[in-house]
Structures are given as structure tokens and as C-alpha cells.
Amino acid sequence: MADVPSPSSGDLDRANYATIWDAVARAVPDRVAVRTDGEDVTYAAFEQRAARLAATLVAHGLGPGSTVAIFMYNRVEYLTTLYAAYKIGAIPVNVNFRYHGAELAELLEMSRPSALVYPRSLADAVLDAGTRVPLPGLVLVVADEVRGDAPPGPGTPFAAALDAAPLPPRALGPDHRIFMFTGGTTGRPKAVVWTHDNLFDSQLFSIYGSLPVDVPTSLDDVTRVAAREDLPRTVCLPLPPMMHATALFNVMNAMVLGGTVVFLPTARFDPRAAVRAVEEHGVTRLVVAGNAIVGPLVDVLDAGAGADVSSLTTVLSSGMVWSDDLKARLIAHAPGATLIDIVGSSEGGPFAYGVVRGPEDLPCRPRLAQGAVVLAPDLTPVDEIGETGMLAYRGAMPLGYHDDPARTAETYPVIDGVRHVMPGDWVRVLGDGYVELLGRGSGVVNTGGEKVFPGEVEKVLLALPGVVDAVVLGLPDPRWGEVVTAVVVTAPGAGLTAEQVQDEVGRRLAGYKKPRRLYLVDELARSPSGKVDMHRLRRRITEVEVPALVDPVVEPLAAADPAERTR
Structure with missing residues (x-):
């Protein structure tokens, strides 16, 4: 990779994930970036794949502000497409891989992507969507396991898009955008719009909070931390799909640290395969989705699978019910792990953390994060123990909802000159920063x-x-x-x-x-x-x-x- 002058080389006020990942790839080219289905992809190879795909995107007219729809479960191609989009300032669009044709068509109509990337196993939905709305000009098909009668689906093989000469790194700004489409109380998808620098700022604690290092203030600091051999290596296994923020952001954080991301070989969640992967690859950071994922995992462990999951140092979940009994059962198998139950949302945060390092931390009570407050309906602070109010956060946050200024103003109010994010989660104040979650106000x-x-x-x-x-x-x-x-x-x-x-x-x-x-x-x-x-x-x-x-x-x-x- 050629060195490219970057405005973020001296400080991180202009952070862009492509710039950061490029720098990490230069610092640790031979380290494994992605491990999946028997294949190890080094950082150098990963960067080159993304650069080749970026060149193909540019050849088809994509550039800053273009949208790229990723209709896929967790695969190395998902991460490659994300990286390629970042490299040219394009906006990746997360699409729920469980969508049927009508739902996919609706999201394509809303996001108007210039490119669509999907695996052949989802060709039925793409074909159906194509009868309802025009498909993007560039459609790339990833070869994956399909049933014998599966249709080939429209588009060009993804592998062919990697034949282009690598696009040289570009100087990128911090204001390029990232869409996170999320469902809502109406059921209609809506896009939360992050900029690269705001997202990176919001993730600093998640990235560096567990490491014995100062938070970096420059790109050089970021790469030095990633290259240090004396720090514990991050090996991240995301079990929820990256179409959701918790998994995606934690994978992106692992790449900032020069860590290794492990993907299971199939789309379907297999708890036995997950337990085996933790042991085989020495997973240190496991991303889960509350009871829905942890329940089957501990069932496998309790049944005497014989797996050693002692490599786990962190298990993270966000926005999902994660009951104390399952936390207790998991910590019994991974006594060295810290369980972090994050109160967050696609709209921003984190609002609070519930941290369990051992049985003595149960029952788990979430405690307000720095920058989080509890507000009454009239937007005044709630301090009295036993009173209820809504969670709000005053740190780095998204720009708002795409093309929805009214909802943006409602969810991101300016209070006493300070912008807050308030998705509508109610809590009861317990004192000393602790709160009891009551639920989303819309429900x-x-x-x-x-x-x-x-x-x-x-x-x-x-x-x-x-x-x-x-x-x-x-x-x-x-x-x-x-x-x-x-x-x-x-x-x-x-x-x-x-x-x-x-x-x-x-x-x-x-x-x-x-x-x-x-x-x-x-x-x-x-x-x-x-x-x-x-x-x-x-x-x-x-x-x-x-x-x-x-x-x-x-x-x-x-x-x-x-x-x-x-x-």
C-alpha cells in the first residue's frame, strides 16, 4: 500500500474507518484479519480485496454519497464490501437478510442504492424484488451454499469484481456517512445516519476501555496500539448478524485494534458450532444478543460439550433481554470473562452498562454511562430515588434520521443548548447512578x-x-x-x-x-x-x-x- 497524506494522521478529529483500517493493514500486514470456513485472510490481503472491489465500484460510477446495499448474512464478503464502500466515501446500507421480496423492494426504494451485493442463497428474494422495483445498475452475487433448485439470480459474480486493479488509497474526510436501517414501532424501516467521526468517537470506550492504554489522539497512536505485541490480541466472534449495530460496530472495533474476526460457516445460528469456534480460535470477545443467543450456548455448555471457553475475556450484548440466571450459568463456564449488558440503541448511546465479573455482581443492575442522564417528560432531570424518567445521552451521536427532520427533532432534542438523543426508553432511578429498565415508551x-x-x-x-x-x-x-x-x-x-x-x-x-x-x-x-x-x-x-x-x-x-x- 502506498502512503497517502491524510488530515487525520496527526489527530483523530477527522477519523474515517477506511483511513484507520488502511493504516492498521500497513502496520500489521501479515496478521490474520478474518478467519472463516477454513480460510485465513491477512490484513494485507483484506485491504487488497477491498481496494479491488472499490475500483469496480468506481468504474460503475459510484463515489462519495453513493449507497451500497448489503443483503447478506455474516461473511467475509460482507466486511469486504463495507471496507470498499468506505474507501470511496460511499454509504453502506444494511439490509435484513430475512427479508422477503416485497420487504427488500421497499428498502431498495427508500435507500436508492447504486449497487447491491447478495449471496446466491437469497436469489429468490432479489428476483421477487426485481419485479417490484428496478434493481441497481451494479449487482454482485456471492457464491455460497444453495439448494439444488435455487435460481442463479441476477448479477455478476462477486469474485469477478475482485479482478480489477486495486484502487489507490484516497484522503478521506470524517463526514462521510454510514446508514443503519432499523425497524421501529411502525414496522417501516428508518435509517439512522452516522458520520465516521461521530461513530468512532462514540466507540472509543468500547475499543480501548478494557486495555491498559491511553485513548489514542492521533492515527499514529491508533496504529501503534494495534501493532503492539505485548497487548492481548482481540479475537472477535459476532453471533448476531452484522446487519444490526451491535455486531457490526464490535466487528469494526476489532479491526481498529488489529484483531481477528471469526465468522461461523453458515447463516443459521448453531450454538454447538459457536462453542467449538470459541475453543478452536481462542475467541476473546464474543458478541451475543441476550437470552436468544446465550440460552442455547449455555444449554450446550451445561450438557457437557467438553469445550474450553476460558479464552473469553468479554461477552457483549446490547438492547436485548439478558436474564441473570443465564449470566450466572455463562460465567460459571467462563470465570475470567466480563459480561457487559449495554443499554443502547441504533439512535445512539450507550446509555448504561450492566457489568458482571462474577457471581457477586448478580443481580445485575445497569449504571448510567458517562454523558447519560434521566429526564422527565418536561425534559428536566430526574434525581429522586424511585422516580421514573426517560434515558437521554449527550455524547457523540448520529445526525438523525435520513430524510425525516420531524422525527429527528423529536428523538434528538436540544436542551439548554446541548443536543441529546432520547429514543424513548423509560427507567426507574435507584440511586448512585444505577437504574432499573422499564421499557420503550412506545410500547x-x-x-x-x-x-x-x-x-x-x-x-x-x-x-x-x-x-x-x-x-x-x-x-x-x-x-x-x-x-x-x-x-x-x-x-x-x-x-x-x-x-x-x-x-x-x-x-x-x-x-x-x-x-x-x-x-x-x-x-x-x-x-x-x-x-x-x-x-x-x-x-x-x-x-x-x-x-x-x-x-x-x-x-x-x-x-x-x-x-x-x-x-
């Missing part, structure tokens, strides 16, 4: 004039013996306006009744917070990131005729269609 159940936060009820449900998973929501009711409704997954043979569940919740919470309707299901069909599609769940529930009773009603509810389950 609050208003029952008979009382407000119930689903997260508070879910926490109690998940603590009940025999309850494996649970979601709480509000359903319309002619008498109460809404009734608290619980959808619960129980362990085989648990034998829990609706009355028992209601009674147990009633012992811990006020009576109006008890579920008035209860559904027992085989599974909640969570996404690879651990999220539940609430709109689809509501449809499943409302298709079952339920009497409007105050007493709990148990109704059978068929498991989700297998096609909707995690790949």
Missing part, C-alpha cells in the same frame, strides 16, 4: 389509566422457574382500553398454568401489571439478533378468537412458520 400498555412497562413484567416472567422466553404487549380491550398480554414459552414438562403465572407476577408487582391474557407458544421466532417481530406476533394473536375477560385466558398458538425462523 407502554395503558390499562385502565395505569401505565405498564412491558420490560418490567418481562423481567419477572423470565425469572419464573420453567419460563424460557416471554414477551409482553398491550391488546385492545373494551373495558380497560388495553390489557396486559403475555406470550410465554415454557420448558417442556414445566406444567405452569395461567393462574400460577398471574399469581407469581402479582407477588412481585402491582395487580394492574399482571397479565390479563396469556398465550403459551412453542417459540417466539426471534430474529438472528434476538428481536421479536411485534407486528407479526400481534397478527398471530389477533387471528385467535380471545374473549375479553379480566381473568387470564390460555389459548394455544401455533408455532411460527418454519420459513420465518432464523436461517
